[in-house]
Amino acid sequence: MNTSVLIDVINQYGYFGIAFLIAIENIFPPIPSEVILAFTGFITLSSELNVWGSIIAATLGAIIGATVLYTVGRFLSVERLQKILAGRWGKALRLKPADIEKAAAFFNRHGGSAVFFGRFVPVIRSLISIPAGMTGYPFGRFIAFSTAGTLIWNTVLIFVGRLSGKAWPHIVALIETYGKIALVVLIIVMLGCFLVWRKKKNAKN
Numbered sequence: 001m002n003t004s005v006l007i008d009v010i011n012q013y014g015y016f017g018i019a020f021l022i023a024i025e026n027i028f029p030p031i032p033s034e035v036i037l038a039f040t041g042f043i044t045l046s047s048e049l050n051v052w053g054s055i056i057a058a059t060l061g062a063i064i065g066a067t068v069l070y071t072v073g074r075f076l077s078v079e080r081l082q083k084i085l086a087g088r089w090g091k092a093l094r095l096k097p098a099d100i101e102k103a104a105a106f107f108n109r110h111g112g113s114a115v116f117f118g119r120f121v122p123v124i125r126s127l128i129s130i131p132a133g134m135t136g137y138p139f140g141r142f143i144a145f146s147t148a149g150t151l152i153w154n155t156v157l158i159f160v161g162r163l164s165g166k167a168w169p170h171i172v173a174l175i176e177t178y179g180k181i182a183l184v185v186l187i188i189v190m191l192g193c194f195l196v197w198r199k200k201k202n203a204k205n
Contacts, residue, residue: 073133
């Protein structure tokens with residue numbers, strides 16, 4: 001989506017536009033929340049929109065989007081994945097139904113941290129909702145951690161946009177760079193953990 005379209009939506013629909021765009025951003029990660037939130041902060045300087053109303057609207061939008069993906073995860077239940085892995089796909093991927101049970105148990109133990117901190121990393125902030133739903137992570141806790149992480153992210157970005165004024169596009173560029181670095185680091189860490197897990201699993205066998 002073109003940046004000018006995002007700006008037009010916020011200019012025309014105000015708080016509703018902010019909530020709508022953030023909800024869509026949570027479902028389709030390529031839409032940059034950094035641009036939406038930073039511009040929102042900037043426009044509070046010259047419009048009827050205020051900072052706290054914008055933060056609330058953005059947070060509500062994020063929760064709506066997260067809930068949609070959580071629901072998608074519920075349809076991709078652990079049981080369905082276990083059935084898939086019990087067949088040839090499981091053999092091809094060298095995974096067993098029991099491995100999914102272990103992954104679900106791990107998420108239920110540490111899912112709160114994953115949901116909370118995942119809100120600060122591009123793409124992950126959206127996708128983390130799917131395994132939360134898939135593993136049956138308690139919806140109330142999911143919403144609580146999602147709201148806490150999202151509220152911090154939205155507040156920081158909106159205030160950054162307001163304080164940076166007309167320079168907000170430059171600040172967004174810096175934030176996007178940080179996001180890309182964080183995503184690469186996270187992927188490397190996850191890959192490392194997966195390789196260690198596979199090594200231990202093969203050693204036991």
